[in-house]
Amino acid sequence: MSANIVERKERPALDPKDFKGEIHPDWCPGCGDFGVLNCLQRALAELGIPQHEIAIISGIGCSSNLPGFINTYGMHTLHGRALPCAQGFKLSHHDMTVVAVGGDGDGYGIGVGHFVHALRRNIDLTYIVMNNSIYGLTTGQTSPTSELGMKTKSTPFGNPEAPLNPLTLALGSGASFVSRAFSGNPKQAVEIYKAAIKHKGFALIDTFSPCVTFNKINTAQFYRDNTYDINKEGHDTSSIEAAFVLAMKDTYGTNRIATGIFYQNERPCYEETEKDTLSIPVVDHKLGISPERAKELKARFK
Amino acid sequence: MASKNNTIVRIAGAAGDGIQSTGELLGKTCSRMGLHVLAYNSFQSAIRGGHVWLQMAIGTEKQLDHGEEPEVLLLFNKTSPPVHVPDVKSGGIVFYNAASIKKEDIESLRLDLNYYGLDFKTMVAEAGLTNVSPVMINVMLAGALVESLNLDPKVTLEFIKHKFLKKGNEILELNNKIFNLGFEWTKINVKPLELKLKGDNKPKLFMSGNDAIGMGLVAGGLKFYAAYPMSPATGILHYLSTIARSDKLIIKQVEDELAAINYAVGAGHAGVRAAIGTAGGGFCLMVEGIGLAGMAEVPVVAVLVQRGGPSTGVPTKIEQADLNLAMGGNGEFPRFILVPKDLEDCFYQAARALNIAEKYQVPVILMSDFFLSEHFETIDDFDFSKIKIERGKFMTQWNKNEKYKRYAYVEDGISQRVKPGIPGAMHLVVSDEHNEYGHLMSDVEAGLPHAREERIKMHAKRMRKIQSMIENGDAKPPVLEGDIKAETTFVTWGSTYAYVKSAIRLLEKEGIKVNNLHFTDVYPIPKEQTLAMLQKCKRLISVEANMCNSLCRQILAEIGFEITEHINRFDGEPFTGEYIVKEFKKKLEASKQLVNA
Numbered sequence: 066m067s068a069n070i071v072e073r074k075e076r077p078a079l080d081p082k083d084f085k086g087e088i089h090p091d092w093c094p095g096c097g098d099f100g101v102l103n104c105l106q107r108a109l110a111e112l113g114i115p116q117h118e119i120a121i122i123s124g125i126g127c128s129s130n131l132p133g134f135i136n137t138y139g140m141h142t143l144h145g146r147a148l149p150c151a152q153g154f155k156l157s158h159h160d161m162t163v164v165a166v167g168g169d170g171d172g173y174g175i176g177v178g179h180f181v182h183a184l185r186r187n188i189d190l191t192y193i194v195m196n197n198s199i200y201g202l203t204t205g206q207t208s209p210t211s212e213l214g215m216k217t218k219s220t221p222f223g224n225p226e227a228p229l230n231p232l233t234l235a236l237g238s239g240a241s242f243v244s245r246a247f248s249g250n251p252k253q254a255v256e257i258y259k260a261a262i263k264h265k266g267f268a269l270i271d272t273f274s275p276c277v278t279f280n281k282i283n284t285a286q287f288y289r290d291n292t293y294d295i296n297k298e299g300h301d302t303s304s305i306e307a308a309f310v311l312a313m314k315d316t317y318g319t320n321r322i323a324t325g326i327f328y329q330n331e332r333p334c335y336e337e338t339e340k341d342t343l344s345i346p347v348v349d350h351k352l353g354i355s356p357e358r359a360k361e362l363k364a365r366f367k
Numbered sequence: 368m369a370s371k372n373n374t375i376v377r378i379a380g381a382a383g384d385g386i387q388s389t390g391e392l393l394g395k396t397c398s399r400m401g402l403h404v405l406a407y408n409s410f411q412s413a414i415r416g417g418h419v420w421l422q423m424a425i426g427t428e429k430q431l432d433h434g435e436e437p438e439v440l441l442l443f444n445k446t447s448p449p450v451h452v453p454d455v456k457s458g459g460i461v462f463y464n465a466a467s468i469k470k471e472d473i474e475s476l477r478l479d480l481n482y483y484g485l486d487f488k489t490m491v492a493e494a495g496l497t498n499v500s501p502v503m504i505n506v507m508l509a510g511a512l513v514e515s516l517n518l519d520p521k522v523t524l525e526f527i528k529h530k531f532l533k534k535g536n537e538i539l540e541l542n543n544k545i546f547n548l549g550f551e552w553t554k555i556n557v558k559p560l561e562l563k564l565k566g567d568n569k570p571k572l573f574m575s576g577n578d579a580i581g582m583g584l585v586a587g588g589l590k591f592y593a594a595y596p597m598s599p600a601t602g603i604l605h606y607l608s609t610i611a612r613s614d615k616l617i618i619k620q621v622e623d624e625l626a627a628i629n630y631a632v633g634a635g636h637a638g639v640r641a642a643i644g645t646a647g648g649g650f651c652l653m654v655e656g657i658g659l660a661g662m663a664e665v666p667v668v669a670v671l672v673q674r675g676g677p678s679t680g681v682p683t684k685i686e687q688a689d690l691n692l693a694m695g696g697n698g699e700f701p702r703f704i705l706v707p708k709d710l711e712d713c714f715y716q717a718a719r720a721l722n723i724a725e726k727y728q729v730p731v732i733l734m735s736d737f738f739l740s741e742h743f744e745t746i747d748d749f750d751f752s753k754i755k756i757e758r759g760k761f762m763t764q765w766n767k768n769e770k771y772k773r774y775a776y777v778e779d780g781i782s783q784r785v786k787p788g789i790p791g792a793m794h795l796v797v798s799d800e801h802n803e804y805g806h807l808m809s810d811v812e813a814g815l816p817h818a819r820e821e822r823i824k825m826h827a828k829r830m831r832k833i834q835s836m837i838e839n840g841d842a843k844p845p846v847l848e849g850d851i852k853a854e855t856t857f858v859t860w861g862s863t864y865a866y867v868k869s870a871i872r873l874l875e876k877e878g879i880k881v882n883n884l885h886f887t888d889v890y891p892i893p894k895e896q897t898l899a900m901l902q903k904c905k906r907l908i909s910v911e912a913n914m915c916n917s918l919c920r921q922i923l924a925e926i927g928f929e930i931t932e933h934i935n936r937f938d939g940e941p942f943t944g945e946y947i948v949k950e951f952k953k954k955l956e957a958s959k960q961l962v963n964a
Contacts, residue, residue, distance in 0.1 A: 087804075091811045117790045122633070125798070132795055133807055138787040140636055141797040141807070143659050146629040149621070153633025153641070154787075156617050157591055161788050182622040342615040348638040348786060350615060352588030352756050359751035362582060362610070366572040367399065 070159065070336040070343050071189050071265045076113030081106045084116060086134040097274030097285065098128050100248030101195050105164065106135060107251075108258035119162045122151040124171035127202045128195035128274065131166050145176030148183045148192065155190050157347045159336055162262060163190040170200050173209040173229050185239035187266045188335040193258070194231065195248070195274035198283045205279035215282060231271045232312035232327060236305060242268035243308060243328040247292050248275070249285045250324070257326060266334040273324075288322070296325040303330065371563050373426025374516060375434040378508075379451050380443025380464075382410065382417045385505040389441065390421045392509035396523040397425050398573035398745045401566030405430035406743040407941065410683050418446050425516070427565060431869035432943045433742070438560065439515060441508055448473040455480055460557065462511055464504065483557055485511065485549070494548055496541065506542050510549025515557050516564060520550055571745040576713045576735060577602025580670060582749065583717025584642055585614060588756045589668075591641040593619045593630040598682050599737045600644040600672040624649040628656030628669065635665040636796055638761065638786040640721050644670035647689045648679060654696045657730045661700030663796040664774065664782070664829070666724035666731075670717075673736040675939050684939030685737040687861055690889060690917035693732045701780075701832040703727065703842070704890040706734045708864035710744045716887070718754045723841055726759035727832045728784055734889075736912065738941040739862040760784055765792035772803040776824060780831030800825060837893045844896040849882030855951075856904040858930055860886040860918045862941070863910045869944025870951070881951075886918060892925045901928050908932040908954065910947060 084106040092098050109119060119137035123129035125144035132139035138161070142150045151165040172180055172194045183192070199217065200206040206219035210231065214223040235243045242264040246254040254272065261268035273292070275285045301307050308328035314321065336343055354362065376393065378386050390406060397404045405424045411417035422437060424430040436456040442448060442463040455461060457479045465484030474482045487504040506527070513523050524543060531539040574582075581603045584592070594604045604620065611618040617634070621627050627643045634641035645653065650671045660667045673689045675681025693704050703723050707716040716733060724731040763786045765771055771792040775782040782803075785792045799809040802821050812818040836842040847856070849871055857867045867883050874881050884900065884907075886892075901907065901922075907930045909919050914937050919930040934950045936942055 088806055115790070117788060117793055120787060130807070133797075136793055138793050139795045140633065140663070141795055141799065142629065142632070142663075143655055143798055146625065146656070146659075149626040149629035150633035150636075153591070153593065153630035153635075154637045155633075156619070157634040157637035157639040157641070158788055178622055179626055182626070339617065341612065342617060347590050347615075347617060347634075348788070350590055350639075352590070352640065353754070354586050354614075354751055356751065358614070359586070359749075362585070363572055363749060366574045366578065367570045 070340055071334055073263055073265070078113050079110040079115070081110040084110055084136050086136050088133050090134045091130065092127060093278050095277040096127070097197060097248035097276070098131065098195055100251060100254070101128070101193060101272055101274050102131055102134055104246075104248070104251050104254040104258055105193065107255050108262060109162075111255070112259055112262060114162050118160070119164070120154055120158075122154060122163060122165050123147050124167040124176060125202075126168035126171050128166065128168040129171060145171055145174070145179070147171060148176060148179040151190055152183060152186070152188050155188055156336075156339075159189070159343055160346050164262070165190060165192045167194060168201070169194055169196040169198065169208050169210045169231075173231055177209070181234065181238040183267055184235050184269070186335050187239070187241050187332065189266055191258070191261045191268045191270070193270050193272055196231070196271050197274050197276035197280055198228070199276050199280040201276045201279055212282070217279070230312065231269070233309060235269050236309055236312060236328060240269060240328065241266040241330050241332050241334075242326075243312070244269065244326040245271045245273070245324045247273040247288045247324055249289055250292070253294055253324065260326060260329075264329060265331055292322045292324045294325045295323045295327065300325065300327070302326050302328055305330070371561065372565075373424065373428070373430070374439065374560065374562055374564065375422065375424050375437045376439045376441070376512065376516070377420055377422045377437035377451060377454070378441045379418070379420035379447045381446070382419045384443040385502050386419055386421050386443065388502070388505040389508050389512070390423065392506065392523060392526065393512050394423065394573055394743060395526045396513055396518050397564070397566070398571045399522045399526065400519055401569045401571060402426065402564055403428060403430050403571070403745045404573060404743070405433050405745075407433040407738065408741060409940070418450065420451065425564060430744070431865045431872070432941070435943050435945045439512065441512065442468060442473075444468070445472070448476055452476040452480070460515055460560065462508065481558060485552070490548055490552065491545065494544065496544060499541065499545070503542065503545050506545045507549035510546040511553040511557070514550045514553035515559055517559060517562055518564060520546070569747070571747055572749070573743060573745050574710070575602055575743050576710050576740040577672075578606050579710050579713035579746070580717045580733070580735065580740070581606035583714035584668070584721065585610065585616070586714070586749070586751050586754045587718030587721040588640045589616065589642055589721060590639040591617045591631065591634040592643070593621050593627040593641070594644050595621060595624045595627050595649060597646045597649045599674055599740045600646050600649070600670060602740060603644040603670060624652035625656065628653035628667070629659070631667045632656055632660050632663070632665050635660065635667040636663070636787065640666070640725070642668035642670060642721070644672065646672050646674050647676050647692055650689065650692055654692070657702070657732075658696040658698065658700060659798050660730040661696070661702060661829070662798050664728040664784070665796065666728050668720045668724050668731045668733060670733045670735065672740045673734060681939050683737065685862075685912050685941050686937055686939070687736055687863070687911055688913040688915070688917060688937075689734065690921055693734060694890060694921075699826070699830065701727065701729050701829055702890065703729060703731045703836060703888070704734060705731070705888050706861040706886070707739065708861065708885060708887060710739070710742075711746050711749070712887070713739065714749050715753070722757045723836075725761060726757060726841070727781060727836060728759070729832060734861060736862050762786065763789065765789055770804070773805045774801060774803045774825065774828070776803060776828050778831075779835040780828050781835065833891050836891055842891045842893055843888050844893050845884050845886045845900060847882060847884050847900060850880045851882065853880040853882040853905070855881045855906045855908060856884050857881060857947075858884045858886070858907055858909040858918065860889055860911070863912065866942035866944055866947055867910050870947035873944050873948050874951070889918065889921055890925070892922070894926045898926050898928055906932070908934055908951070910934045910942065912936050912942065
């Protein structure tokens with residue numbers, strides 16, 4: 066039995082080109098998701114994780130098409146269900162690196178119930194939310210992170226609802242790794258993705274990934290003008306209080322939108338509670354019951 | 368009907384009175400003596416305060432239902448007498464808690480019964496016992512039952528020892544004394560019933576249907592179970608949780624049913640045998656996930672335990688009205704639906720469900736119901752050696768030079784499936800329509816000529832699995848039990864099997880010949896064989912615990928044969944043999960009148 070269920074090996078870097086899928090992305094030219102895909106491919110390559118040891122699991126939406134464009138194992142599941150599928154997969158095959166991906170509608174709208182429980186459960190996987198504050202695939206309706214008053218096809222008189230704050234929600238739900246990246250800042254994004262994948266536990270990277278077609282407010286230029294890197298300004302990532310203060314600032318109305326790693330706390334991940342069962346991956350367990358064990362199982366009912 | 372070698376006992380009181388403990392002591396005494404027991408709980412969705420009762424049929428032979436008229440009645444509280452005294456068989460025994468039920472209130476209800484009030488407090492005080500908790504009345508009443516049924520008290524005492532030893536010698540001694548108090552009192556004061564309840568001395572398994580389903584899943588190689596608690600399926604989660612560590616299983620209570628099914632799909636794709644369990648309402652939330660398993664071709668077993676519906680319905684009562692739901696979902700996809708007929712069958716069908724799921728890479732729905740899952744019964748044995756784990760086209764290596772096609776077009780519709788994580792076979796499983804590699808065609812290709820062709824081919828490939836299930840003999844026709852020349856055939860599915868068997872026994876005693884055409888596999892149904900069987904029957908009457916005849920509608924839809932006579936029950940109580948006989952005789956009478964008119 067391995068002493069540590071979740072291991073992180075140092076491995077030589079691989080070529081990001083080998084992570085390119087056969088299918089060329091069908092995103093709109095200029096879509097932020099291209100940046101996310103490139104950064105994820107680079108992060109995985111730089112960490113030296115072989116493609117066959119990775120599963121990318123998505124929900125439904127423009128961004129959820131990502132697993133089709135990367136050369137790894139993967140699942141393209143239902144709208145809002147990336148996290149349950151990814152967690153079920155991970156517990157069954159915990160030696161693989163699992164990255165769940167999707168959009169803000171997928172993760173913070175229809176799938177938000179799974180999101181908060183995944184945070185507190187702390188299974189060792191990475192979750193990249195490509196946040197563009199709009200529903201793109203359904204042609205431009207309001208999303209859970211659309212700002213108050215934003216005009217969309219479903220809110221022609223302005224969005225009447227306040228946006229959800231994914232970072233404070235995560236921090237309040239027992240998250241062990243909370244971060245934010247911007248697809249237009251690949252250097253920073255790759256470093257955050259690498260740290261998130263290396264993190265032992267559930268790691269959230271809310272990633273600004275602008276929609277060029279339906280969101281004319283939160284554009285790439287908007288984020289270039291308004292974001293800054295908290296990790297360059299001496300933020301203490303071990304302080305949940307400091308993380309809350311930064312995350313609570315109105316990110317959509319100010320010119321000081323914080324990005325970077327807000328909070329990291331390596332508390333024991335879920336897998337540590339199943340040490341015996343996960344001494345080898347469940348998928349490699351021998352199936353069925355021995356005659357001796359069958360007798361014991363029956364004896365309890367006699 | 369009680370006779371010399373069988374009897375019926377009913378125990379009633381408020382939820383929290385400890386009816387289960389008395390029932391357990393009696394049930395274990397019988398099962399350890401090698402007697403057969405079938406116990407049914409009638410309760411409401413309340414933890415304390417509801418009126419609950421437990422009825423046990425006990426006999427030297429296998430008991431098929433819990434019967435109608437109890438011969439021994441044991442009452443805890445004052446709500447009980449008017450509810451239960453009218454049901455007792457004439458000449459029967461009624462024990463009651465004299466501290467809560469007044470003699471004049473109960474004994475005036477009927478004059479043809481033998482009443483015995485037990486005053487627990489006075490009896491323990493007179494015996495000089497101290498530190499007695501009021502719940503220990505259960506043990507005393509168990510003593511009274513064991514003596515009045517002429518059972519072996521040594522067996523009960525042995526079980527008490529097993530149960531209370533961990534609480535220390537003092538507690539154990541006290542329970543022994545209280546048991547003997549009830550036993551000796553009954554010996555002196557109660558006129559015993561003329562019963563010969565002699566077991567074969569081979570201790571039997573005494574368990575619920577949910578326990579049997581859980582054990583069958585584990586025997587069949589289950590490694591992963593996800594659920595959200597919902598009656599009457601929760602027992603499976605409880606049982607599996609107790610053995611999760613010892614048998615190295617991942618048993619997860621998750622945030623909702625949407626999570627449960629999708630966890631299982633993730634696990635199934637990873638390559639482990641995965642299942643979920645829920646009731647109808649929970650299954651409603653899972654339907655999209657079942658479709659995902661169908662489309663992505665991921666093996667997963669869904670246990671659907673039916674209760675009274677619709678909506679939240681009647682959580683603690685029986686109904687068989689979820690077959691449409693099991694057949695539901697958006698679009699068309701292959702699936703398999705099987706329904707165990709009794710508690711023993713729960714074990715074997717659960718293991719079989721896992722094999723079929725992997726062999727065909729489809730969702731398999733195992734349907735149970737409140738009665739089947741929640742009642743307790745004795746089982747002679749489960750033969751684990753009969754369970755063979757067949758993984759179909761699951762591969763843990765990919766050495767071929769060609770690129771792996773997850774959804775390769777093959778004759779039987781079942782493509783080779785690899786364990787994720789092996790080199791050289793990277794692929795995507797998807798919920799969108801796709802080509803052989805799992806590449807999506809939904810976004811930019813759908814509607815183009817080559818994509819239309821691909822859509823037809825891929826949809827047809829998946830749906831060919833249904834034909835394969837029939838051709839390979841995995842989808843089985845119904846089974847005809849009983850006299851082949853019978854004038855009437857009862858048509859049954861699921862738990863109605865046993866009640867009908869009980870009815871047939873009763874009718875045979877009167878010289879009326881009926882048989883039973885029983886469906887275990889309700890989807891797919893092999894058409895030719897089933898049609899031939901139905902056409903040979905002279906008069907068909909379906910027996911279903913619903914109003915709208917789900918099974919008959921399924922038969923009509925699948926093979927175009929209509930059954931026009933029905934016996935239904937949907938008041939929430941399970942059928943009994945006697946109930947079916949009564950309803951059948953009404954039909955006989957009606958047809959006679961029709962002839963005479």
